[in-house]
Amino acid sequence: MKKFLVYMCALVISLNVMGVDVSAEASKSITYTSTISKDTVYNGTDFTITLDFTMDGDTPESAMLYLDTNESYSISEGYNIRLSKSDLNSTYTLHAKCIGSSKSITTKLTSEDITTPIEGTILINNIGSESSSGSSTPTDTSKYTPELVIENQEIPTANAGSDIDLALKLKNAGTYTAKNITVELIPPTDKDFSYETNTISLIDKIQQLKKTETAELNYSFLVKDSTPAKTYSCQLKYTYFNLYGDKVEKTQDIYIKVRKGFPSVDLRLSEVTNDPEIIKAGQKVQLSFLVNNNYGLSTVSALDVTLEGLGKGFTIVDGVNGRRISNLRPDAEGEKVTFDLFASSDLKKGSYPITVNLKYKDSSNAEKEVKKEIYLMVDSGNTDIAIRNIKAPTGQINASQQFNVSFDIVNTGEVKAEDLIVTVKGDEEIVPMSQNIQVINEMEVGATKQLTYKFQPTEEAKTKTHLLNIEIKGKDEAAFTTINQYVGVYVKAKKENSEGTSSKPIIIVDNFKIASESTQSEITNAGENFDVTLYFKNTHDSKKVKNIKVSLGAEENTDTDKAKSGSVFTPVESSSTFFIKEIAPGQSIEKQLKIFTIPFAASKVHNLNLEIYYEYESDEKLLTETIKDAIPVTVIQPSSFITSDIKIPESMFVGEQTDIEFEISNTGRTSLDNFTVQIEGFGSTNSRTYLGNLETGRTNYYSNEIWINEEGEVTGTLVFTYTKPDGKEEEVRKEFKTVGQAMDFGPSEGDMGMDMGDFEMPGQEKKSNKTLIIIISSVAAVAVIVTIIIVRRKIKKKKEMNFDE
CATH class of the missing domain: 2.60.40.10 (Immunoglobulins)
Incomplete structure (x- = not known):
């Protein structure tokens, strides 16, 4: 190894002696000069800066120019400018405005061909405020105000009885730097909000935030379980300064949401049932429910259950209004409580509240009380009234001729009917000759009542079938649906009677049937089709009628919206006019039609109008007649x-x-x-x-x-x-x-409470977990280091032993 290092040093020395350059190739460089368009600038002055570039070598394809104006100048082209090859081969102009007091702009120029950024300074003769009349006006620096805001505005949520952690990101969203920043969190001042702070201080100090810079703010406090569930408002109070020492104070609202937590005692009622399920007036009923404490955390004792609000509709049968539960644990299923009640015989259909009073002692033996409300639904039974056996004149009635209309009222329901108001009304040309309003005080189930009414056409009565409306109302309209039934009576006008009643044949609508496609009854839904069958009868005993033309018409929809107006009924797959060749004396002709009801028709009885034109012979002359009639059709709007x-x-x-x-x-x-x-x-x-x-x-x-x-x-x-x-x-x-x-409450600890040592609230973390993780990590790290040292020593010792050998 030593020999290798000696050889390398010798090689380097030899190369230097021989004059070989081992340094990197010299990099390209760019220089530039700046020219200011104005000798002197003031606050608010607009001016230009011209940059003249000089290349040492080939011009690079592009370069980046970075400007630091120390927040004293605004540059229209921006503060990070990409320059193209053409920009570098000519002059480049910047448009600037003085907004501060600095006298220089620092520049830095970089390019892929430039190994070291080129830094420079543009000097500007900035004298602040412009002089006027020999005196100077001081610059208003307070306008250079930073803008601090909380960037993340999501509403944090916590359960009552658990910690809430606020992790906020404070951002300088303005253009100017903020210094010496103080942020104070002011918790909700709502009297319902109860808390304990978990942090040492709710005040943060931040030295400085430049434009777009952010800082993390963290706060934590315990929301007590007595805090009601709702959204609360707290505030962040900011105090900071701009670069000129101007002080800024502002506040920002922050919202936190508290959900229902796990109180120590929370009594509930469940599985509320009543037998029978449908309560009727005058009946006995058994009310049952479970009282449980599954949502609380401690046992209650001496729990007394009583009912309030009785006497206005329900009474206790056995005279004992109270049940005692000795103790109720959170892990118990609940205690069933039953009361025997009697529903008053005069109860009307509706929902009746009953208050359940729960009085108990908590784990500290303090007496407390809570009230719960349940509702009992009373149904007065089905009151069903039918109109049967209607009797009215089937032939012709002359003007001023009295006639009777009679019918049966039958109680087909399940309960007694009371206070029925029966009215029969005709149009203005048919007047009653007896009392046309009758009251039925009561009708037992299955009972029948026959009623008769007397009427008379006026002298001005026109020739046509006049409709009489039979209406039955209940005194309590909420419990009884109004019933309407129509009957027709054909009246002959007075001026025609002098010619003789047998000389002119008359066509009447002898009967009609209505069948709805959807309701399968005589009631039709708006916006749907229905079938109508008409029976036209020639009442004359010897003369036939021919060339009969029947025209259909209907009343207009009265909706104020023009788009919804129009005729209520329209024929389907046919014209509004149809033809019947002839009807023999005393004969009836059947005609079936399909009618469409417009979707906007009101829920009521609408008339399908008929105009009947026909011809007949009298004294060898061909005469004509036109008669008008109407068919009542009950229309309802579909519900949704x-x-x-x-x-x-x-x-x-x-x-x-x-x-x-x-x-x-x-x-x-x-x-x-x-x-x-x-x-x-x-x-x-x-x-x-x-x-x-x-x-x-x-x-x-x-x-x-x-x-x-x-x-x-x-x-x-x-x-x-x-x-x-x-x-x-x-x-x-x-x-x-x-x-x-599953919710694990842990092992119980006697009848009066539970061992809550191992119980952890949902949403909470044990604070000791973090400490435990840190300790385990530290021990593991030390063990790894010690192991490495021991292994290295053994390897070194082994090498030494080999060397000695």
């Missing part, structure tokens, strides 16, 4: 609704509570009555919620607390039910899923 996004966590701890919240909007054109939301597959505070009637275009808000009781994938279902305008109940189901994870 949407919900906002239904969000739950992708995974949940067994027994962990989470909020499920969303909005329900009625997007249809009809009211959704008795709207109810039920949760299946999950535990919930209120498994069935009654929201009432949801009017068209309105939005209602739904909120509930849910939890899971098993591990693995759990599927839940939201069941939406409501009553449609035709009285039928609609059900819509939506599924949602999550994954259940």
Whole structure:
């Protein structure tokens, strides 16, 4: 080895003696001179800087020019400029503006052909503020203000009872340097926010931040478990100076979100059931539910469960309003509590709240109380009234001739009907000759009531079929859907009676049938087709009618939107006019039509108008007649609704509570009555919620607390039910899923508490973990170093032994 080094030294000396250059090839260089367009510049002065380049060797393809203006000059071309080969072979002009007090600009020029950057200085005669009238005005340096902001604005989240760590990045987003920076975190001043700081100080000191530079800020504090779940506002207070010593003070709001944590005691009600499931007035009902403490961390004792809010609809059957639970541990499944109640006989259909009062002693033997509310749904039963055996004149009624209309009202429902108001109304040319409003106080299930009304056409009554509307209303409109039924009576005008009632044949609509394609009933949905069958009858006993032309018409939709206006009914696959060759005396002719209902038709009874033109012979003369009639068609709007996004966590701890919240909007054109939301597959505070009637275009808000009781994938279902305008109940189901994870509470420690030494809150890390990792890493590193030293010594010793041999 020594010989090799000797030979190398000799070689180098020989080469030097022989004059061989062993250094690198001389690099190319660029020099340049600068010219300022103005001899003197002031703050706000615009001027140009011209650079004249000189090459020592070939011109490089490109170069980079870096300018440091010490924040005293703004350069329009930028501060990092790439110069092309053509720029280097000519003069290059910079457009500058004086904004500070420095008298020089430092330059640095680099290129791939230049091994060492070329640095230089451009001198500028900067005298600050411009003189005026022999006096100088001092420069306002406060305008050179840096702008400090927090760059990452994501809202940190923590559970109540755990640590929250704020890792913030402070950035100088302005143009000027900030010095002597002080940042103070001011925690939320909200009285509900309770915390303990984990850091030595909430104040940070930063020496300097230049333009675009950033600094890390870290704060940590414990959010106490008594802090309610919501978003809180805290502040960062900045104090710093610009390069001229001007002080700047500002604040910036920072938001933190607190979620519900794990309080020491959190009593819940679950598996709320009532038997029977549908409660009716005057019935006994058994109310049961589980009281559990699975969401708390310590045992409660002497737990008394009582009911409040009784007497307004429900009463205790056995007279004992109270149940005692001796103790309730967090790891217990819960205690079932049952009350026997009686629903008052005068209860109406609806949802009735009952308050459950939970009074207990906590682990420190302090008495506490919490109240939970549950709802009992009362259904008054199905009140179903039918109109049967309608009797009205089938022949011709002359003007001023009285006639009777009678019918039967039958209670076909499941419960007694009360306070029914029955009204029969005709048009303005048909007047009642008896009381046209009758009240039925009560009707037992299956009972029949016959009612008779007397009417008379006025002398001005026109020749046509006049419609009479039979309407049945309930005193409680929310519990009883109004019923409408129509009957037609043909009236002959007075002026035509003198000619003799038998001389002129009359065509009447003897009967009609309506069949909806979707509802399979006489009620049709707006925007859909329905079939109508018309029976035209010639009432004359000897004369036939011929060349009959029937024209269809309908009332106009009354919507103010012109795009939604137009005729309510339109014939499908046929014209609005059809022809019948003839109808013999006393004969009926059947005609079937398909009609389309416009989508914007209002939910009510609309008339399908008929104009009947026909010819007949009298005294060997051909005469004509035109009669108008109308067919009532009940139209309803299809119901629909949407919900906002239904969000739950992708995974949940067994027994962990989470909020499920969303909005329900009625997007249809009809009211959704008795709207109810039920949760299946999950535990919930209120498994069935009654929201009432949801009017068209309105939005209602739904909120509930849910939890899971098993591990693995759990599927839940939201069941939406409501009553449609035709009285039928609609059900819509939506599924949602999550994954259940086990929550380990650790071994129990007696009835009055648990050993919380090994219990770690979700979202928390044991602070000792970091220390333990550092110690283990240090020991491992020392062991590696010692091992290397020992091995090297053994190798060295072995070599020495070999050398001695």
